[in-house]
Amino acid sequence: MEGNAADYAAANAAANVITAADNVAIAGPARGALDVWTGKHPSEKIDGVTFLGQPSVKAAVIAVVPSGKVRDFVFGYNGPDAPIVKKDGRLLAWGCEAHNCGYHNWSIAITPDGSSAEVCFYQDEAKADGPSTWYVAGGKTEQRPGNCPSQ
CATH class of the missing domain: 3.40.1420.10 (Inhibitor of vertebrate lysozyme)
Structure with missing residues (x-):
């Protein structure tokens, strides 16, 4: 069960990184x-x-x-x-x-x-x-x- 929890945490962390990167790409360059x-x-x-x-x-x-x-x-x-x-x-x-x-x-x-x-x-x-x-x-x-x- 420990392996499954660790795998889940790693997958969740990777999904969060991808989502954050997508948000930056969608937002475009910072406006002044x-x-x-x-x-x-x-x-x-x-x-x-x-x-x-x-x-x-x-x-x-x-x-x-x-x-x-x-x-x-x-x-x-x-x-x-x-x-x-x-x-x-x-x-x-x-x-x-x-x-x-x-x-x-x-x-x-x-x-x-x-x-x-x-x-x-x-x-x-x-x-x-x-x-x-x-x-x-x-x-x-x-x-x-x-x-x-x-x-």
Whole structure:
């Protein structure tokens, strides 16, 4: 009888492991707190707060953008914005200056948990087609072709 009890316990434990693995596979990748913003505009409010007003978004932008001028433009933009999309595992938010979108715009590519962001800034009064400045981790900047992406 002891062998039967041990066999039963082992089979039960194996079934529990399989069930736990199935649950993880069904659930998919973990969602971050910012995922609720997918499909919403940065200027929309959820629970009374805009996307840019979220503490994790503010902190991530401040962490990579040393320029007060650029931060002020991103947080205080006065023009249109596009729905936030998920791209390459990050949320991508975009906005621009009213009546000057082609020449003055920004993007934030942020992890769903808000722990890491890259910020794009574009301003060129002469042409609307780039290059843009990207603020990335480690206090670095990169020049990339074109305006800041909205999708």
